[in-house]
Amino acid sequence: MDIKNTDLIISDEIIMNKIYFIRDPKVMIDSDLAELYEVETSN
Numbered sequence: 001m002d003i004k005n006t007d008l009i010i011s012d013e014i015i016m017n018k019i020y021f022i023r024d025p026k027v028m029i030d031s032d033l034a035e036l037y038e039v040e041t042s043n
Contacts, residue, residue: 010036 018032034041 015036018028018036019026020029021027030041
């Protein structure tokens with residue numbers, strides 16, 4: 001797999017710390033996803 005200069009590698013630990021269990025499903029908060037993808041959330 002070729003990695004381009006624009007690709008970002010994020011450690012598993014950072015992602016795992018942003019996953020929450022709500023009742024049973026695993027979820028991520030939209031602001032955490034936006035931070036990972038370096039985009040803004042629409043408010």
